[in-house]
Structures are given as C-alpha cells and as structure tokens.
Amino acid sequence: MINNGDTAFVLAAAGLVLLMTPGLALFYGGMVRGKNVLGTFMQSLMMIALVSIEWVALGYTMSFGPDLHGVIGSLAWLGLNTVGAAPSPTYATTIPQSVFMIYQCMFAIITPALITGAIAERVRFAPFLVFALLWSLLVYNPVCHWVWGSGGWLAARGVLDFAGGLVVHLTSGAAALAAVLVIPPRSGFGKQSFMPHNLPMTVLGTGLLWFGWFGFNGGSALAANGIAATAFVSTHLAGMAGMAAWSLIEWAHRGKPTTLGAASGAVAGLATVTPAAGFVGPVPAILIGVIAGVICYNAVNFKNRIGLDDSLDVIGIHGVGGFVGTVCLGVFAAKAVNPAGADGLLAGNPAFLGRQIFGVMVVGAYAFVVSWVLLKVINAVMGLRVSSEAEVTGLDLHEHSETAYNN
Amino acid sequence: MINNGDTAFVLAAAGLVLLMTPGLALFYGGMVRGKNVLGTFMQSLMMIALVSIEWVALGYTMSFGPDLHGVIGSLAWLGLNTVGAAPSPTYATTIPQSVFMIYQCMFAIITPALITGAIAERVRFAPFLVFALLWSLLVYNPVCHWVWGSGGWLAARGVLDFAGGLVVHLTSGAAALAAVLVIPPRSGFGKQSFMPHNLPMTVLGTGLLWFGWFGFNGGSALAANGIAATAFVSTHLAGMAGMAAWSLIEWAHRGKPTTLGAASGAVAGLATVTPAAGFVGPVPAILIGVIAGVICYNAVNFKNRIGLDDSLDVIGIHGVGGFVGTVCLGVFAAKAVNPAGADGLLAGNPAFLGRQIFGVMVVGAYAFVVSWVLLKVINAVMGLRVSSEAEVTGLDLHEHSETAYNN
Amino acid sequence: MINNGDTAFVLAAAGLVLLMTPGLALFYGGMVRGKNVLGTFMQSLMMIALVSIEWVALGYTMSFGPDLHGVIGSLAWLGLNTVGAAPSPTYATTIPQSVFMIYQCMFAIITPALITGAIAERVRFAPFLVFALLWSLLVYNPVCHWVWGSGGWLAARGVLDFAGGLVVHLTSGAAALAAVLVIPPRSGFGKQSFMPHNLPMTVLGTGLLWFGWFGFNGGSALAANGIAATAFVSTHLAGMAGMAAWSLIEWAHRGKPTTLGAASGAVAGLATVTPAAGFVGPVPAILIGVIAGVICYNAVNFKNRIGLDDSLDVIGIHGVGGFVGTVCLGVFAAKAVNPAGADGLLAGNPAFLGRQIFGVMVVGAYAFVVSWVLLKVINAVMGLRVSSEAEVTGLDLHEHSETAYNN
Amino acid sequence: MKKIEAIIKPFKLDDVKEALNAKGIKGMTLSEVKGYGRQKGHKEIYRGAEYVVDFIPKVKLELIVEAEQVEEVIECIRQAALTGKIGDGKIFVLPVEDVIRVRTGEKGKSAI
Amino acid sequence: MKKIEAIIKPFKLDDVKEALNAKGIKGMTLSEVKGYGRQKGHKEIYRGAEYVVDFIPKVKLELIVEAEQVEEVIECIRQAALTGKIGDGKIFVLPVEDVIRVRTGEKGKSAI
Amino acid sequence: MKKIEAIIKPFKLDDVKEALNAKGIKGMTLSEVKGYGRQKGHKEIYRGAEYVVDFIPKVKLELIVEAEQVEEVIECIRQAALTGKIGDGKIFVLPVEDVIRVRTGEKGKSAI
Numbered sequence A, B, C: 001m002i003n004n005g006d007t008a009f010v011l012a013a014a015g016l017v018l019l020m021t022p023g024l025a026l027f028y029g030g031m032v033r034g035k036n037v038l039g040t041f042m043q044s045l046m047m048i049a050l051v052s053i054e055w056v057a058l059g060y061t062m063s064f065g066p067d068l069h070g071v072i073g074s075l076a077w078l079g080l081n082t083v084g085a086a087p088s089p090t091y092a093t094t095i096p097q098s099v100f101m102i103y104q105c106m107f108a109i110i111t112p113a114l115i116t117g118a119i120a121e122r123v124r125f126a127p128f129l130v131f132a133l134l135w136s137l138l139v140y141n142p143v144c145h146w147v148w149g150s151g152g153w154l155a156a157r158g159v160l161d162f163a164g165g166l167v168v169h170l171t172s173g174a175a176a177l178a179a180v181l182v183i184p185p186r187s188g189f190g191k192q193s194f195m196p197h198n199l200p201m202t203v204l205g206t207g208l209l210w211f212g213w214f215g216f217n218g219g220s221a222l223a224a225n226g227i228a229a230t231a232f233v234s235t236h237l238a239g240m241a242g243m244a245a246w247s248l249i250e251w252a253h254r255g256k257p258t259t260l261g262a263a264s265g266a267v268a269g270l271a272t273v274t275p276a277a278g279f280v281g282p283v284p285a286i287l288i289g290v291i292a293g294v295i296c297y298n299a300v301n302f303k304n305r306i307g308l309d310d311s312l313d314v315i316g317i318h319g320v321g322g323f324v325g326t327v328c329l330g331v332f333a334a335k336a337v338n339p340a341g342a343d344g345l346l347a348g349n350p351a352f353l354g355r356q357i358f359g360v361m362v363v364g365a366y367a368f369v370v371s372w373v374l375l376k377v378i379n380a381v382m383g384l385r386v387s388s389e390a391e392v393t394g395l396d397l398h399e400h401s402e403t404a405y406n407n
Numbered sequence D, E, F: 001m002k003k004i005e006a007i008i009k010p011f012k013l014d015d016v017k018e019a020l021n022a023k024g025i026k027g028m029t030l031s032e033v034k035g036y037g038r039q040k041g042h043k044e045i046y047r048g049a050e051y052v053v054d055f056i057p058k059v060k061l062e063l064i065v066e067a068e069q070v071e072e073v074i075e076c077i078r079q080a081a082l083t084g085k086i087g088d089g090k091i092f093v094l095p096v097e098d099v100i101r102v103r104t105g106e107k108g109k110s111a112i
C-alpha cells in the first residue's frame, strides 16, 4: 500500500539526485579552464536527456525487470510497460513503482556523467554520447541488475551495496581508468599547469552534491524510516570526516589546507560511504570518511607521480572510493544497525568481507574490460579526441560554438 | 484530516517553487550583458516581496476565495482571514490551508517574474513594479480563479490545467508579447549582438529551475500520491525530451548543439508539460517534450526573423509552451492515467481538445489585452523605458547604483 | 512511534539546513574582495567538519543530554551513545532520535559560520578553527541547553525561541561584536571602499539561504503539522517583508534600491522571525519582517558611523535580528496560533515580554563575555590576525595557496 | 610608422571598428582599461553607504599605421567615437621604429 | 609631450592616484596586467600537487604629460608606490608626438 | 632602450616566456588583449541565430630592453610564438627615453 510519507520522501530524494547532475557539472566545470567549461557542462547535462530516454525505453527493464538467470532483467517492462502508480510487489513496496523507476533513473544519469571528469578538456561530444549510451546498456544496466535487481547474481551471493558503491562509483571509476588509458593526455600535460578557472563554481557544485547526496543515500532506504535516518547520518558524517581528513593530511604534507582539498575530501567521503550508508552506525561512518580522505588523497598524488592524466580525479576519488567503501562495508557492517544488512568482519563474520571483495573484483574487472573495448572501438570508428587545434581553441567554441563569459 | 506525508510533500514543494524565482533570476541574468545582471535579478527577486504582500492581502482571496459568478473570488478571505492550519474543505483537504495558500503564493510570484525576460535590459524598475502589481491583480488572480478556483468558469467548462500552462505560462507569454509590442527594442538591436555575459550562470539557473519544477508540477497533486508520481515523472521526461529535441534540431540546423540550446529546450519541455503533467503517462510526456523542443526552437527563430526584441524569449518558450502544452493535453489526456482528469482526442474525445483550445484562446486573449492596456497606460504616465544614456550605462548602475563584479 | 511523514519532513529539513552553510559561504564570499573569497568560504565550510565532529562527540549530549541543574546536558550520550533510530521520549517523539540529532547538528554548524562575516578578510585560519571549536563547546552548547534542552533553565523560566533567535542569531551576533572589538579593522578601512567582488554570488547565496530557511524554521516544528505550516508561512512572509522594508527605506534614503539591500533585508527578516516563526500568525510575521528591515538598516548605518569594521554586518543583521525577533515574540506571541507557545504583550500578557527580554539579556551577555575572553586568549597565544603583508596578498593565496579565478 | 592609441567609450567600439574597416584599416588590438579624467565617476551604494567610484570603464585601441595615414585614421576614430559629452576619450600618437609579422618575419610597412 | 607608463603593485593604486591628484594630474588610464621580474611568483596547491605561478598581478598606469612635468610626475608616482620590497615596479617614459581630445578635436598640450 | 610589444597567441605564452628566460630576459609585463586582423573571427550560436565574433583573444607582452638586444629578443619571441598560421601576431618596437625602478630609484639601463 502506498505510504504518503515514504512517497514524499522518495520523490524529494529523486529531485535531490537529479540536482546532483548539474551539481557535478559545476564541480567539474570549475576545475577546467575557462574555454572548456561549457563543453564540460554539456558532457554531464546531456546525460539527463540521453540516459533518461535509454532508461525508460530499456534501462529500467534491463536493470529491474523480471530476472533472467541472475544476469539481466527481461524486456517485460520495455518502455515502462506496466510500470505505473501501483507499487511494485518486489521493490519499494510502499511507494508507486513509477517513483522507484524515476528515482533509479537519476542514478543511471549521473553515473556516466562521473566518467567525464577523467577525460575532461579533450573529448569530442558526439563520440562521447555514443560511448555513454552503449556504456549504460552494457555496463550500468547489467551491474545494476546483478547488485540491486531482484534475482541478480551478486545480490544472491550476498554482496551488498546500499546506494551505489559498486553500481555507481566503482563502475564509473573503472571506466575512467579505461578512458585514461585509451585517450592520450591533454596537450601540455606534465609541462603546463591546468589551474581551475573558477574554484567558487567547484565549491558551489560541492555544496549541491552534498545536499543531493542526502537523497542519493538517504533515499536508497526507499522509505522515510530508521534506515533512511541511518543512511542520512552516515552520509553526513563520512562527508565531513573525509573533508577533515583530506584537509589535515594536505596541511601536514603541503603546509596549507586548500579549498579544493576540502571539497575533494568531502566528495571522497561521500562516495566512499555510499555502499555502506544504511548498514553502519555513526562511528564506522566517521572512520570510513577518514579512511576515504587518507586513501583518496594518496591515490590522487600517486596518479600525479605516474603521469596519468585523470584530469579531475575520477579514478582516485570515485573508483578508489567505491572500492574502499565496498570493502569497508565488509568490515563494519552490523545487523544490529540494519537487520536487513549483514554482519561484517568486526561483527565476527569475515565471510561477508570476502563476499564484498569478490563483488569489487567482479564489478571492477567487468566495468573496466567492457569500457576499454567500447572506447577502443569507438575511437577507431569515430575518433574520441578533439584535434590539437580544437584543444587550443577549447571545447566551448569548437564543439558548441559558444563562449562561457563575455562582457 | 491532515496527512503528515502530504503536508511534508507540499511544504517541500512550496520551498522548491520559491527556489525557482532565484533560479529564474540566474537563468535570465546569465543571458544579459554584465552591466544589466543585477537589474535583471531585481526584477525577478522583487516579485517575492511585491507579490507575496499582494497575495496575502488580496490575491489569495481573489483567486481561491468563495466564488462570485465564476469570475473572481470574493473578498471573504481578505488578509488571510480564516486561512489557518485547518485544511480547506475545498482545496487540498489533507493539508493545512495555510500550506495550500503559501504554495499557491509561490506560483503567483514567479509568473510576473517570467515576463521580465521579454523586456530585459531596458525597463525602469519603478514602473515595472507598478505594472507587476496591477498585472497580478487584473490578470493573474482572475485567470487563476477561472481555471483553479472552486467555481471558476473555465474549470466549470471542463478546461484543465494541471500546474499552470494557462495560469502561469500562457498569461506571462501573452503579457510578454504585449510588452514587446509596447516597449521598443534595445538600442543596437539587430546590429549588435547581445551575447550572454555568463552562460554558467544560466546553466545553474536551469538546474535550479528543473529541480524546482518537481515541486511546481509534482506538488500540484497537493498530496504525495500516485498523481504526484505521474506528474513528477512527466515533468522529468518532458524536460529531458525538450532538451534532446532542441539540441538535435540545432545540431542539424546550425552544425553544433549549444549549451544554451540544451538549457532552452529543457525549459521549453518543462513549461510545455506543465498543464499536462498529472494527466498523462510517460510516453505522451516524452512526446510533449519533443514537440516543445521543435516548436519552441522554431518560434524563437521565427521571432529572430521578424525582428521582435523578445530579449530572452519569453514568448517563444513560455507563451508558445503554455499554448502548445494546453492543447497537447487535449490530445493526450487519459482518464486511465488520472481519473480526475479527462479523456483527450487520442482517447476518443475530441470535445475535450476543443475545450482546451477554447481555454487557450480565452486566457491568451484576455492576458494579452489587459497587459497591453496596462503597459500603455503606465508607459504614458511613468515611462517604462530607461533613457538611452541609462541603457548605455546599464541597469545595474543606473537603477540600483551597483556593479555586479569588482576586483 | 515513528511517523513517516514527519521523518521525511525533518530529514528534508536537515538537508536544507546543511545547504545553508554553503549558501552562507556564497552570501559572504560574494561580498569580499576576489582575493579573499576562498578564505571566506573555508571559514564557513570547515565548520561542517569541525562542528559535526564536536557535535557527535560532545555537543549533542551537552545540549540535549539528560539535564544537570538546568545548566548543561550530562555526558550520558557521549559519542551518540544510545542515540539511534528509536525516537527520543523527550524530543521529537515521532521521528528517529538520530534524525533529531543530525537536524540539530546542522544548526550547530551554521552558528559559528555566521560569526565569520564580522571579521572577514583578516583572520588566520588555524586560530579561527580553535576559536570555533571552543566557542561551540562553551557558548553554543550551553545556550542551546538552556533554551531548548529538556530541563534547561531559560526554558524552565518560560523563555521561548522557536528556531534559534537566541541560540543561533543572538549568540553569533554577540560573538561578532566581541570579535570586532578584539580584532582590529581591515587595513585601509575607512579610507578605501571594499566593494563586493561578485554580487551575483551573494544573490545566489541569498536564494539558497531563503530556501534553506524553510527547513530551519519549518523543520523546527519537528513534524509535518500545522505548526510547521505556521512556521513556514511566517518565515516566507517575514523574509519578503524585510526585503521590501529595507529596499523602500534605502530607496527613500539613498535614492536607489540596491540588490544587496534587498538581499540584506531578506536575511534580516528571515533571521528576525526565526525565534517567533511557529508562534505567530501571518500578520505579525509581516510586521516582524518590516521591523527587521527598518531596524537592521539603521543598525548597519549606525555601525558605519561609529567606525566598527563588522565587515559583512553580522552584528547589525544577525545580532540585532536575534535580539529584535526574540523581543517581538514577546509582543506578538499568541496561544491561539500555537497552544504550545505563549501569549505575548498584545494578547494581554506583558509578563511574557519580560521573560523574553530577560532571555535576550542573559544570552547576549553570556555569549559576548565568553566570546571576548576566548578571543583575547587565543589572540594572545596564537595571534588571530593575518600579517599586513598577507592581508595585501589575500587570504586565498596566503592561507590556502590558491586563487579563486584563473584564465 | 606610428602607433595610435585611442581611449574610447566602450559602447562606441562597434562604430569605430566599422568606420576603420570602411577606411581599409584591418588590423588593431583592443584592451579593456579604466579611465580617470574630467568625466565624473559614479556613485555606488553598499549597504546604505555611498561610495564614489572614480575609474570608468573604457576601451583602448592600439593601431600601427603608416605615417601618412595618421591624420586620416585619427579623424576617422574621432568621428566614430564622438558623442560630444565629457569622457569621449583621447587619441595619442607615438613613434614606432619597427614592426615584425610573427608568421612571415616580414618587417616594416609590409608587416602592418 | 611624454607618455609615462608605470607598473605598480595593485594595492598602491589608491595612494598613487591621490598623490597625482594632489599634484594636479587629473588624467590617466589604468589597466590590469601581470608582471614578471625579480619578484618571485607564488606557489599554488592543486589537489596535493604544487605549482609555481610566475606572473604576478600588477596595475599599469598610462599618463600623457607635458615634457616639463615628467620628472615631477615620476617622482610623485615613485614615492607613492614605494614599499621598498622587490616587485615595486617600473616607470617608463616614451615620446609622444600628438594628443587629440575626441570630444573637442583639440590637439597637443591643450588636449592632455 | 627600446620597448618591444609583442601580440601573440595565448597558448604560446609559456613557450615565449621560456625562450626569453633562456636568453636571460627576466623582466616583462603581460596583458590580455583582443586582436583584429586577417585571422577570421569565429562563429557563435545564440538560440539558433549565428553571430560572428571578430575579436580574438591574444596576449600582449611588453618588454623594455637595451637597444642592442632588440634584434635578438625579436627573433627569440618570433621563433617561440610561431605556428605558421594566420594570426600569429605582431611585434612592435618603440623608442623609450627613460626607465626608472620604483624600488631603488635607479634610472636607465640599470633599471631594466
């Protein structure tokens, strides 16, 4: 039966998750040079159109439709067939199924948008759209089904992911790694410094992301209940702990705590706690945030040393965050917090940690390999990279015939 | 009886709709030149003060107070007399009437703010405020009563408008047309290009508008139920479809998809689905979005050809959107989706389409004529246009003694 | 028992109040010079990390834990011990206690962030963090307990504060006064003009603050009921009335209504109605907004005349607003509006006004004295002020090794 | 060869550019500057206080032209930039010793 | 007539303007530039990596003055702009052949 | 002493700076300008309409050098700034009568 409080809650959460995509566009857009800000925006924003269409046509049924061998949803709900105002008997049984569908749509939108940060300032718009579409079909939807779909094989094995550590962050991080290996660095990389053109924009984006993350994680309880409360609290605490940890380590390491560091640490904490949010209490959430800040800071620095042009650190923050968070859940999960969850290592159940590590390996490897193949093929057929002349001109003018700022 | 879930939902929605006014200010402000951004902001923001006062004093009772001959609400609820925490027996019966009142207030605020885009960069602040006040009293409140008021004559004739295709978008679009006819174009219009001074600001505004629109359309169900779900889903899908359609047509027509085009298409889709949101399923919603993108793109281009200085395209997007959406509702409405709605042309009921067209004609004509007369009179008495010297200086300095950016 | 509607509402409200901190960062950041914007951001943003940690460790139990002699909460809930998904029997009995805890956390975060406006552009980051931590422990938590804690002595005396006129605005305003007396003005103060570097940023911040304030005041009902409706309506009406009043008085006094004036008036109205929001009807709310606009405008002008460098007017807006609002509540409160409230002067109960004045005196004096001592000590030990060279360079580079804008 | 520097009102830039174009002058460099002179600055209001802002936005044009063109170019700019009100701007003429086109290495007149 | 170009530290602009004003110099044009010289640039941190930014914000003043005023104006600017620390800036003097006031068409000294 | 003004493509700035550095030239001032010349502007699209933007972002370098260095500096800049495509920019040489270092009051060559 429909519960109005739950429906209100998940609708609000869906709105919040939608807002994360412009939030991400601002977060990323502030970090690129002024000639690439609109191009960077477009890569995120256009996911709203592209993935929403894909989702209502195919994605929802592939992800959540009646299970086929644990691997994928059948096409029974093609084009939202039978998906209406009545609650699903399987998912989120106290809210209209259409609310569950649109809430999940917002997750499918932001996931490929996350990838764009890795290859910022150098990718052509059209081939990127082709990639994003195929990636949604071949990576996002299957993994989503495995982990969250009723009957999904990873779910059946007991792998847990509260709000998208595997489905969202690890898949996009693995794709980012593939993309950085396939697409050469920005010209001038390693010699020039590419300073952020507008850090206040990045801070604004961080604020909107944090705000939206309450919907992302809190809403994943799919009801306005104690689990939602647990997830909301964990989210906030891990975000703030990530921010604190990154800032302190940077202060110690470089002598100054930076604004971008604080923002990065916050996003690292928020991303890392995502798989665990509804399954752990406040103290583990803080620990997860601290771990996220420390590990992601080092991952980003390590990347700098090995010379990967993961321009806006998708691997180091989302990939590593999704990885670390899913494993941490294996350590910190406690049925005392959420009976629908699991007991982890610290609750005396190392087997669950093993399952989580297994989940990470499978999803990471699958997402990486498929992404790499997709990118290689698209690159061969269409050419993913802008010309060096276009790179000098900037994406805004070259790909969109616009300039961001005029006076 | 008060339902807490519904109350939570409509309060959240009211907050979201309020946020649309600063969102609109940013959307518009990014498109004007840097010397007019604050003036453009002020025209929207001050509606919060002006219209809120008008609404609690007179507007609410004129719009929703006890009906007088189908034409206007009586003054029984003057100054919110009797409007308190108890639910109304007529409107939104599961939430405090004060919640319904404040939710509707937010609609009354943004409607005149929409008009300002048509006459951006050239109108004096004081006479515009006078216009906005009189327009709220003489256009918004009556039309609101006709369409949404209990006993309103258009409602009685079966004209439907879920969340403001007629009441908000068509009235403001018709007023915009009148304004563009009364107030001469910006100096330099047709010779100079007036490039947007800050497109990221416009993109941010679009994000906030989209987010807010979930409250605007979803909240118009006035309860967190299946209708709200339908409206929420339609809103998102039409927004994304408008974005996709505008971008594709622009890509085909001009060779590049632009960021401003994507934003414009999104707003066109969102505006156009507004009257239909709670009455149609997802597939019609997508179609409405596509239709919106295509028609509004052409309307804006047509305007360019005939040389109207509808500076930020209020006619082409909101006027045309409100018109098209209301008519589309006549085509796509289905009682299967919302039993409280109607069956449209495709459900075998051409009569309903006729009623919708009638509604569009009446509201469009009424809003245009009254707006035109008001503008003519105010122009004669106070002079709406800034001096050409002030136009060179910019509204910010001339009207508000401020500059937006300093270093 | 947990009510899902109430839980959804307070979770949404908590998200909204969190958003106010980045909103405040933008509001303040737009008003400083471009070389100090990130430093200004950081002073607000880092409160999220610092105060959240303090809150879960100590703050929550000091503020709301089992009462010790009316003065402070005991340490029974140290580290959120026993604070989980079950509702508290004392506070917000229809939502998980963890929701109440995190909602209150957001208030504790923004309060010290408010202070930073008074001493913008000249304070070192590290000593400010030390001050903020000690201030939270020694000022915020005790005052919060006195006023809102079960058993708090001011609450026991019948002092009312709906959403933080005393606890948030007066404490931060009093601390701002202390800070301005201890920390010398910016160099060049009185000779140079420090024009806001980006007013659109300030307007955006205002929009986010207003939006968030619905959560701040509306959410303080701790349930989605009629009181929430009352608080929501009062908040909006006082905000708009403050905006209108400030704009009109400025128009009369200086010849032009400014954008910053409108924003300042709105914030003044919102801050001033905060203590009264759930206890007064719409007409008193409008009056409170008007009073706020008029008095705060004059307070800010008065400060200009006496040469205090309260850089972004924390005393004149938040301090005076908290003061005036709490006293106004003594005048306008009516049990007819909220039976859990009180009758004020106009309802024939001057004693309640006396109690409110007493509350203002006690809290104002306490917050001022403790803040002053803390600042003096920290200044002596660590030095609060940046060097004059660093002041020339700007906080962004000097304290954070960053620049906000590059091209 | 001479360098002409013209400080003009920003909204006159399009007119000046077109006038120069009509004369066949196709090369110039432009920058945003702030001017201080007889033209009074404007008043700004900041939270109820008034401030006078002295410096006024102007556009500076720099053109290298042949010596014999100087008079003509000056007149052309002057007419296009003229509003007759204070603050219309100034034109300065400076000597130039050499001009080099980066792309070709050409020098002197042919490099202009 | 001479053109004086002074590159100074931005926070000294108000002082320089007032000093020139006191000398009766009422016309000048100002622009934001970036300087490179002995003054060391600053370090910025970007996600844990350090970068050195070489160019430092400066303000450039351009004044046309009569030849006999040059010494006095230079000294005036120099004193007002002086902090004694590296990076205080430079003053250049260039010859000017003519000055025209757009508004009136006046030329030479009377146009300054 | 001479003043060298070079208008170059912005993305060549780092190369030019390094080349000058290698030659021991350690002082210069830079500003953002917009150029108009043979290089065609670009097309922008605004809500379905096309506009041509004529002015193209360039960077202007100003260097005061000793007269004997002029040739070498010009060549150095030219080579570092060269792409061979239209719009590579121009270099102008102007006479300078005096240079003063604000910090020390030094004049002439030693102030460069």
Ligand SMILES: Nc1ncnc2c1ncn2[C@@H]1O[C@H](COP(=O)(O)OP(=O)(O)O)[C@@H](O)[C@H]1O
Binding pocket: D007, D034, D035, D036, D037, D038, D039, D040, D056, D058, D085, D086, D087, D088, D089, D090, E026, E027, E028, E029, E030, E062, E063, E064, E065, E101, E102, E103, E112
């Ligand atoms: N002596 C000068 N040196 C450099 N620039 C000057 C000088 N005098 C005026 N200017 C520039 O010319 C502009 C117009 O000068 P102003 O005195 O305001 O008007 P007008 O030339 O019409 O009398 C100023 O804003 C300033 O940029």
Ligand SMILES: Nc1ncnc2c1ncn2[C@@H]1O[C@H](COP(=O)(O)OP(=O)(O)O)[C@@H](O)[C@H]1O
Binding pocket: E007, E034, E035, E036, E037, E038, E039, E056, E058, E085, E086, E087, E088, E089, E090, F026, F027, F028, F029, F030, F062, F063, F064, F065, F101, F102, F103, F112
């Ligand atoms: N040769 C030069 N040509 C042009 N500008 C110069 C030259 N040398 C210095 N400058 C300008 O003067 C500023 C100050 O010079 P710098 O060498 O840093 O300090 P100082 O003059 O005190 O030794 C530089 O930032 C630059 O803008």
Ligand SMILES: Nc1ncnc2c1ncn2[C@@H]1O[C@H](COP(=O)(O)OP(=O)(O)O)[C@@H](O)[C@H]1O
Binding pocket: D026, D027, D028, D029, D030, D062, D063, D064, D065, D101, D102, D103, D112, F007, F034, F035, F036, F037, F038, F039, F040, F056, F058, F085, F086, F087, F088, F089, F090
């Ligand atoms: N006569 C001129 N005076 C001043 N600047 C010029 C002149 N001609 C060209 N420029 C500057 O040089 C830049 C390059 O010139 P352009 O004609 O586009 O290319 P090229 O020099 O390769 O033929 C222009 O953008 C402009 O900034």
